[in-house]
Amino acid sequence: xxxxxxxxxxxxxxxxxxxxxxxxxxxxxxxxxxxxxxxxxxxxxxxxxxxxxxxxxxxxxxxxxxxxxxxxxxxxxxxxxxxxxxxxxxxxxxxxxxxxxxxxxxxxxxxxxxxxxxxxxxxxxxxxxxxxxxxxxxxxxxxxxxxxxxxxxxxxxxxxxxxxxxxxxxxxxxxxxxxxxxxxxxxxxxxxxxxxxx
Amino acid sequence: xxxxxxxxxxxxxxxxxxxxxxxxxxxxxxxxxxxxxxxxxxxxxxxxxxxxxxxxxxxxxxxxxxxxxxxxxxxxxxxxxxxxxxxxxxxxxxxxxxxxxxxxxxxxxxxxxxxxxxxxxxxxxxxxxxxxxxxxxxxxxxxxxxxxxxxxxxxxxxxxxxxxxxx
Numbered sequence: 605x606x607x608x609x610x611x612x613x614x615x616x617x618x619x620x621x622x623x624x625x626x627x628x629x630x631x632x633x634x635x636x637x638x639x640x641x642x643x644x645x646x647x648x649x650x651x652x653x654x655x656x657x658x659x660x661x662x663x664x665x666x667x668x669x670x671x672x673x674x675x676x677x678x679x680x681x682x683x684x685x686x687x688x689x690x691x692x693x694x695x696x697x698x699x700x701x702x703x704x705x706x707x708x709x710x711x712x713x714x715x716x717x718x719x720x721x722x723x724x725x726x727x728x729x730x731x732x733x734x735x736x737x738x739x740x741x742x743x744x745x746x747x748x749x750x751x752x753x754x755x756x757x758x759x760x761x762x763x764x765x766x767x768x769x770x771x772x773x774x775x776x777x778x779x780x781x782x783x784x785x786x787x788x789x790x791x792x793x794x795x796x797x798x799x800x801x802x
Numbered sequence: 803x804x805x806x807x808x809x810x811x812x813x814x815x816x817x818x819x820x821x822x823x824x825x826x827x828x829x830x831x832x833x834x835x836x837x838x839x840x841x842x843x844x845x846x847x848x849x850x851x852x853x854x855x856x857x858x859x860x861x862x863x864x865x866x867x868x869x870x871x872x873x874x875x876x877x878x879x880x881x882x883x884x885x886x887x888x889x890x891x892x893x894x895x896x897x898x899x900x901x902x903x904x905x906x907x908x909x910x911x912x913x914x915x916x917x918x919x920x921x922x923x924x925x926x927x928x929x930x931x932x933x934x935x936x937x938x939x940x941x942x943x944x945x946x947x948x949x950x951x952x953x954x955x956x957x958x959x960x961x962x963x964x965x966x967x968x969x
Contacts, residue, residue: 629832636831645818653823657831658838665839714820716813736821739814758815789811 613677620668628668631677632661638760639685645755646689646748648740649701656692660685675769682770686752693748742792750785757782 619627639660644653664684671680743751752771756762757778764782768775843851 632832632835633828636828640823640828641819644821644823650823658835661835662839662842714817716816719813735814736818739818743815754815758812759818761816786808786811789815790808793811793814 610676610678614673617668617671617673617677620665621671628665631664631681635678635681636661639681642682642685642755642760643689645743645759646686646693646751648744652692652696656689657685660688663688679766679769682756683772686756686770690748690752738793738796742789742796745792746785746788750781750788753778753781754785754789 613631616627616631620631636657639657640653643656643660644650647653647656660681664681667684671677675683743754746754749771753767756767756770757764762770764775764778767778771778846854
């Protein structure tokens, strides 16, 4: 996935630090879709995602004067989002309801989706909403930290190095968590393969 | 029978990118952000708003950077301490006044006698004006509009004053 231009971000951050509120608005507009995907896939709940995202940008605005540019704004804002979401998930515990967004119609034209429906019987036989629910349920069976890694790597398409910076862990830890999470997901989805429409 | 492998997992998860919030959500997000910011500001107590403004102005002055120079801060404290000690060690005014008050009449007599012995033939440079001519000022002379005596005493007369005295 394309990395945002950091020099443009630096200019917007500098302007925000000088008191230009409109510059921060541009950062909000730019990063909302990416951060929405990150938080949504960690919470599987639209309302929680909306509240969290508002809090993330609010916290970023309050803290941006202290941002010294040691990392890129991209890494910094993602770190805030991941940490706030992990804290939220710890408080929420296991009491939650899936509140899933609609799958965009464009998925029907997705090349990977077409290939998958041709080769994978569970995917072929299940309707799209069923598949979506199963996937999200499988994701929610992972621990919060593993889900964060899976979301950033598989869904957001981030490289291992970037994930390690955001989570402040080694790349080895990222790879290890990813390996373990994939194995877990495979096991969870085996039930779906054996009994696709139950 | 086909089993899910790691690639399938990755492909399935990538499909989650197609899960999108309701149309217009991202357009309204900024408006909602502004509304929440305003609401939060109104909920804050006055002291917190004031503190936030002070905090912001500190950042504009870059005070944290200055504070990173403890030597400068220590120097300022040391200077303030030395100055305060100097002020507190200034001799009491009553002593100076007492010494001056006890001697003016005697010194006046002494200087008058010396003036009588002086003649035009005497070189200017050898003229003895007395050790403390300005101490002879009468006690009623007011300086700076107050009756306070001078806080310091001249031990000799500057040479530049001699011409004024003679001519």
